[in-house]
Amino acid sequence: MIAVDPRIETPPYQQIFEQVRAAIERGSLTPGTPLPTVRQLAGDLGVAPNTVARAYADLQDAGWLVSEGRRGTRVASKTPAADRRARSHALAEACARFADSLRHRGYSRSEIAAELSRLLGS
Amino acid sequence: MLNWDVLLDRWCLGLFLVGFGLWLTIGSSQFADLRRYFRASERTPELDAALGRRQTMEAIPLAAWFVPGIFNVLLGIAVLADRLAGVAGYGIGVCAFALSLGLAYLRMRNNGVRRAAALQPRTLTSIVPMWWYPAAAVMSVAPLAYGDVPGYTLASICVCAASVVTFALAALSNTMVALMTGENPEAELRVEQRLRCARVKGLFAVSMGVPFVFFATFCASIVPLYMGLGAIRLHKAP
Numbered sequence: 001m002i003a004v005d006p007r008i009e010t011p012p013y014q015q016i017f018e019q020v021r022a023a024i025e026r027g028s029l030t031p032g033t034p035l036p037t038v039r040q041l042a043g044d045l046g047v048a049p050n051t052v053a054r055a056y057a058d059l060q061d062a063g064w065l066v067s068e069g070r071r072g073t074r075v076a077s078k079t080p081a082a083d084r085r086a087r088s089h090a091l092a093e094a095c096a097r098f099a100d101s102l103r104h105r106g107y108s109r110s111e112i113a114a115e116l117s118r119l120l121g122s
Numbered sequence: 123m124l125n126w127d128v129l130l131d132r133w134c135l136g137l138f139l140v141g142f143g144l145w146l147t148i149g150s151s152q153f154a155d156l157r158r159y160f161r162a163s164e165r166t167p168e169l170d171a172a173l174g175r176r177q178t179m180e181a182i183p184l185a186a187w188f189v190p191g192i193f194n195v196l197l198g199i200a201v202l203a204d205r206l207a208g209v210a211g212y213g214i215g216v217c218a219f220a221l222s223l224g225l226a227y228l229r230m231r232n233n234g235v236r237r238a239a240a241l242q243p244r245t246l247t248s249i250v251p252m253w254w255y256p257a258a259a260v261m262s263v264a265p266l267a268y269g270d271v272p273g274y275t276l277a278s279i280c281v282c283a284a285s286v287v288t289f290a291l292a293a294l295s296n297t298m299v300a301l302m303t304g305e306n307p308e309a310e311l312r313v314e315q316r317l318r319c320a321r322v323k324g325l326f327a328v329s330m331g332v333p334f335v336f337f338a339t340f341c342a343s344i345v346p347l348y349m350g351l352g353a354i355r356l357h358k359a360p
Binding site: 001002003004005006020023028029034035036037040041043044045046072 | 235236237238239240241242243244297299300302304307308311
C-alpha cells in the first residue's frame, strides 16, 4: 500500500518511487510480482498518469522493476542490493536535516528526542 | 374464475413491484450504511472510522434507493389498477433501478480525494471468473428474443437495457479507482476489498437476475418451480 501526501515538499513521483522501492526492500513485493498499471495507480492516487509513468521509468532505470510490454510491469528478479546502503545513507541525511531544522527553531535535543519517542511509540 | 395470465401479469408482477419498491424505500437508510458489509464481530473502532471516511468519499445519497423505490411502488400500483401491463411495468421499473445504480456509480467514481493505493493490479478476473462475463452478456441480450411477441416489445427492450447497464457497471466496478485516503491504510484496504467484491458480485447477480424474472413471467411454468424453491428455503434448518 502506498500513499501520496501533497503537503510535503517531495514531488509525488519521488514519493511513489521511494515507497515502491521500500516495499521491494521490505519484501512486501517479491521478485516477479506484477504491479498495477500506470492508469490504475494514477487513478487510485489521484495523480496524473505521467507522474506514475515517471516513477515507474525511474524504478526500471534503477533496476527495481522490469517492463514486459503488454503483460505489464513486474518486480525485477534481481534487485539492486547495493542500493540498501544508499537508502540508509539517505535516511541518515534526512534525519540530520530534520533535527537541524528543529534545533534552529529553538527546540532542545531532549525535547526532540522525547517527541520522536512518543510518535514512534517507543 | 381468475385467469392464470391475469394472476401472473397483474397480481404477481404488481405485488412484486410494490414489494420491491417498498424494500428499496424502507431499506434506503440501511443500504447506504456501509457497516452492513461487515459482521459485528469483525468490526473495530478503526474499521468503523475507515467505513465513515469511505461513506463520506462515496457520498451516495439516500435518493439513489429512495427514488427508484417510490417509482417502483407507483408502477406496481399502476399494474394492480390495470393501467399498465405487468411485464411493461417490470421493464420500466428495473430500467429506473439500473439508471439509479449507474448514477450512483458515476457519483462515487468522481467524488472524493484519493491519495492511497494498493500495489496489486486489478483485472476483470480479480473477483469473478472469466466465464461470468459471457454468461452475463448472453443473459443480458436474451430478452430481445421476445421483442416481437405482442405485449412484450417494450418490456424486452427495457429489461435488456437494464441488464446491459448493470452488467457494464459490474465490469467497471471491477477496475474502478480505489477510494482510500491513506489515513489508516490497513483498515481502508480491507474496506475497499470487501466493498468491491460484494458490489461486483451483487451487480452481476442483478444483471442476470433481471432477465431471469422476465423469462419467468413469460414461461409461467417456472413459477411453480419458484414456489418449490421457496418451500425448500423455508424448511431449511436455521
